[in-house]
Amino acid sequence: MSRWADWFAITPAQVERFFAASCEDESPDDAVMDLLEPLLEKRSKRRLHVMMDKAWEPIHKCLNGDRGGYYDVDFGAGKYPLDMLVAGGEQLLVDGHRWAGLINHETEVPALAVALAKVKKATFRKRFFALPDKQFHGINDEEFDWVWAHFEDLPPFFAKVAAKGHGVICTISL
Numbered sequence: 001m002s003r004w005a006d007w008f009a010i011t012p013a014q015v016e017r018f019f020a021a022s023c024e025d026e027s028p029d030d031a032v033m034d035l036l037e038p039l040l041e042k043r044s045k046r047r048l049h050v051m052m053d054k055a056w057e058p059i060h061k062c063l064n065g066d067r068g069g070y071y072d073v074d075f076g077a078g079k080y081p082l083d084m085l086v087a088g089g090e091q092l093l094v095d096g097h098r099w100a101g102l103i104n105h106e107t108e109v110p111a112l113a114v115a116l117a118k119v120k121k122a123t124f125r126k127r128f129f130a131l132p133d134k135q136f137h138g139i140n141d142e143e144f145d146w147v148w149a150h151f152e153d154l155p156p157f158f159a160k161v162a163a164k165g166h167g168v169i170c171t172i173s174l
Contacts, residue, residue: 009048
């Protein structure tokens, strides 16, 4: 199971389109995927984009106190605004092989940018080493360095997105 994650900056107009697509009566998942697929296909060409492998999962767990084990993620864990990082404010896809959450441009992205900038490596490390020893990754210094290196991509991304007044789509392949 790959479980790659992508965070895409999207304009306020795109935020509205994604939200409207998720509310369609007939097939909201198809409507959301129609908007999401072009982002996924051209991800390498996007300036405001973070792509990461499975490191998103321990990042979520360290920031939100999620105590789940191997591929057991509680998207409802944590407190605002850090719970928005992976879960987003609005779940856009219900079924299928992909999960997607919308983080709105008005309040959630700015709040998350501030909260991520305040995350200290020592606190994150303490939480990482407190994770149950039933993760897909080891609980050791090498794995911590790998997870922290991925985390370090997120605060500047969210700061730039917030400065532009954009929203974010977080999508995970399941």
